Amino acid sequence: MSHDGVGRGAVLRSATFLTAGALAVTALAACSADEERESKPAAAQDIAPAARALITDGGTLRWAVDSVPETLNTFQTDADAATARIAGAVLPSMFRLDANGRPQRNPDFLESAKVVSTEPRQVVVYRLNQQAAWSDGRKIDASDFAAQWRALSGKDHAYWTARNAGYDRIEKVERGAGNLEVKVTFGKPYADWKSLFSPLYPKDVTGTPNSFNDGARKSLKVTAGPFAVQQVDRQGGQVTLTRSPRWWGRPAKLSEIVLVAVPRDQRARALADGKIDMAEVDPEEAQRITFATRGKGGSTPTQGSSQGTSRAPSEGPSQEPTAGGTGAGGGAAAQSAGQPALHGFVIRKSLEPAYTQLALNGSQGPLTDERVRRAVARALDRTELAGLVLKPLGLPFAPLGSHLALAGQPAYADDSGALGRQDTAQAQALLTEAGWVAGGPVTEQKKSAGSPGKKADGTKAEDGKADGTKESSGDGSGDDGTHTVREDDKAPGRQSTRHLSTQHQGEHPGAAAPGAYAPRGTAAPAGAASGVLAKDGKPLQLRFVLPSGPGSQPLRTVGDRIARMLEKVGIRTEITKVPDESFFRDHIASGDYDLALYSWPASAFPATDARPIYAKPVPGPDGSLSVEQNYTRVGTDQVDQLFDEAIATLDEDEERDLVRKADTRLWAIAGSIPLFQRPQLTVTRLNLANVGSFGFQTPLYEDIGFLKKGARGARPSVSPSS
Structure with a gap:
């Protein structure tokens, strides 16, 4: 699992990184339906779009995966x-996402899909x-839908x-008026019904627990898509x-797609x-x-900036694909400033449909x-x-x-107004109200007996350090643009707390006992160190x-x-760096x-996934x-109720409004602070089309391929906003 972009399947579909919150009901930011319809992604996708007529028939695309x-x-x-x-x-999807992240009917599998009744079900x-x-x-039919529902309903453990x-809200799945119709009846209303049956597995996989649990882990013998799993x-x-000979849609342009496991640093x-x-x-x-591509026939990344699309290489034509997928740069391995030379490649840039918080x-x-949480949030300059x-x-x-x-x-919608913008004075006022006073006395904390420092793997660490390095945000005297780093021989003890799982390594210095607050306005004693809140x-x-x-x-x-931003308002931090493999699991x-x-x-x-x-x-x-999956452990009954109402309504406008009301409360309670949408950076050969940084959109695998010699792909049609 990646700590900086956890995949839904890695945790659970319904969980994959967000948080919680609530407060009094506040007015939503004004945003008309017309304005919402005009909303565009912050950056255009960058996939070198090209008409299928410009793409050669055949070739192997070797695509890096983790x-x-x-x-x-x-x-x-x-x-x-x-x-x-x-x-x-290789599998059917009833709906797929467009460039704006909105589900669209997949015509290769569906002629239509609609709610035909709301009462009584x-x-x-x-x-x-x-x-x-x-x-x-x-033929794909109702029996495949029914088998998948039974497997995923949660009733058969x-x-x-x-x-x-969603599947747990279905009451029954049956054949409709004919062989081509599937009738799904819900026991409880479900707004996000378009999320279901994508992908759809054959009943050979979902029909029995054994075939579901083990049969589809290593192979997929029966598929239905432009490609099939060969090995x-x-x-x-x-x-x-490999290209599927039984595919009824537009034939795949590529002969093969080979997913190659390559670590990111290689x-x-x-x-x-x-x-x-x-490769991403x-x-x-x-x-x-x-840096390595400049002046070497490569291309610098420009999509997503004011420069528009990527420029063509300064030397050398695009090479035609071969059976092995070799092209420009193959075997070159030249070094430029310690980096391999990358001829004939471009970095395609967009924003990933994920955000850092x-x-x-x-x-x-x-x-x-x-x-205190709101003070942390108000101290941040998120821009x-x-x-x-x-x-x-x-x-x-x-x-x-x-x-x-x-x-x-x-x-x-930008609902961050429920929290307020960056404001140092307001952050300091919130901390004072919570009883944290500047120059307060600090009692030296003694390390608890029998609680030595541990490494991420649970073994004892030398000198009590979790991974060898801890950093402290200064000495409390204010931010002078530096970040003091020290290695502590011994870490202060921490109060034992109850966790979802067992205690893990790492000391937690200065954790105040919950509920123990000094009276508001308590004066700092004479001689106390200035700048330290205590x-x-x-x-x-x-x-x-x-x-x-x-x-x-x-x-x-x-x-x-x-x-540094937190230090300005009197909040000290101790940065603990831990190995990637233990970051999520153990922390x-x-x-x-x-x-x-x-x-x-x-x-x-x-409404479903959050x-x-x-x-x-x-x-x-x-x-x-x-x-x-609420790893900040902050939540409210109001937020739960809003999500429940949003899931149950079949009015799309009402669902959207309820989701936005929930978001307003999430900002207000400050359990997590969204910062920015993550960059999506993909290095591709210059003669690859209809592939790269997709943004929201579901890839159209059948349209991916190598451009014919002399052909040029179209420029992206959506310019990124600033």
């Missing part, structure tokens, strides 16, 4: 982005494309499913998809050596690749107080933080205004957990800047942090806290 997926079943807990990519190419009738058939020749949202080679690290070399044709890269890697753990310490990551890439860097939607989606003898210091992996530098840069999921940076993907169906992420935590039968 790893060969453990399962080909997207409804299992260990499904990942590669699982979803394979499913998109909601009934949806799907009319299937009469040509739609599985690769074994059997023999099915190892990651999610059942899953885990030892060789690749999955081969992708530039793999591209230069001709081992892959396309991290911002720091993209900048190195940009600052999470505030409201279950322990000072952040249990809503006033500056967005600019740190996006501005160097030439991408729009306006701060995100919603927890639940991104610009371009129907539910998007209460009950404890300093206001928060443990800020960040990942330490090579692809996490943007998060660490943002984290450092946040620490975010277990609640072993005060502040953290991680990302959630956006959803076309926020509900468990913002659900109010409740005590379980054993006394432990059940948080679902």
Whole structure:
């Protein structure tokens, strides 16, 4: 699981990174229906669009993935982005997303799909494309829909499913007026019914628990898409998809798509050596690749900036694809300033349908107080933080205004006014109101006996350090533009707190006991150190957990800047860097942090997908806290009710309004602070068309291919906003 962009299948479909909140009902930002319809993504997709007539017939596209997926079943807990990519190419989807992140009927499978009745039950009738058939020749029909419903309804626990949202509201699935009709009757109204049956698996997979649990993990023998799964080679690290001869839609242009497992820090070399044709890269890697391509026949990234589309290479024509996919740059491996030479490549840039947030753990310490959380939020200059990551890439860097939607989606509106803009004075006033006073006495904290420091793997760390490095945001004397770094031989102890799972490593200095507040306006004693906020003898210091992996530098840069912003209002932070593999498991999921940076993907169906992420935590039968996927552990009954109402209404305008009201409350309680939409950076060969950084849109795999010699793709039609 990636800490900076967790895939839905990696946690559960309904969970994949957001948070919670609430307060008194406030007026929503004014936004007319006409304005909402005109909403556009903050940046255009960059996929080198080209007409199919300009694309050669044949060729192999080698596409980098993080790893060969453990399962080909997207409804299992260990499904990942590669699982979803394979499913998109080989399985039916009733609806797919357009460039604005809105679900659109897929005509290859559906002639129509609509709600035909709402009383006494909601009934949806799907009319299937009469040509739609599985690769074994059997027609796609109601039996496939019914088998998938039974598998995902949650009623039969023999099915190892990651999610059942929506399917649990279905009462029955049956054949309609003819073989081409599927009639779905809901026991409870379900607004997001378009999210269902995408992908759709054949009843061969969903018909029995054994076939669902094990049969689709390693192979998919029966498919229905422009491609079919030919081979899953885990030892060789690749999955081969071949053009399906039974596909009734537009024939796939490519002969093969080979998904090749390449670690992110090795992708530039793999591209230069001709081992892959396309790869998503991290911002720091993209900048190195940009430098390597300048003056070497490559192209610098320009899409998403004011320059428009990527410029053509200064030398050398685009090479035609071969059976092996070799092209410009293959085997070159030349070095420029220590980087491999990348001839004939371009970085295609857009904004990913995901956003980075600052999470505030409201279950322990000072952040249990809503006033302190709001003070943290009011201390942040979110525009500056967005600019740190996006501005160097030439991408729009306006701060995100919603927890639940991104610009371009129907539910998007800037609801951050419920919290208020950056205001140092207001942040300081909130802290004073919460009892944290400048210059307050600080009692030296003693380390608890029997609680030595531990590493991320649970073993004892030398000198009590979690991973060898801790950073503190200064000495409380104000921000002079520096960030003091120190290595502590011993960390202060922490009060034992109850977590979703067992205690994990890492000391938590200065955690104030919940509910223990000094009287408002308590004066600082004479001689106390100025600038340090304290209460009950404890300093206001928060443990800020960040990942330490090579692809996490943007998060660490943002984290450092946040620490400086918080120091200005008197909040000290201790930055703890932990290995990527333990960041989520041992810290975010277990609640072993005060502040953290991680990302959630956006959803076309926020009423469904955000509900468990913002659900109010409740005590379980054993006394432990059940948080679902609400890892900030902040929630309210009001937010839960709004999501429940949004899921149950069949009026799209009402659903959108309810989602926006929920978002207003999420801002008000400050359980998490959305910062910016993540960059999406994809390195591709210059002669690849209809592929790159897709933004919201579901890829049309049948249209991807290599341009014919001399052909040029069209320029993007949507200019990014600034």
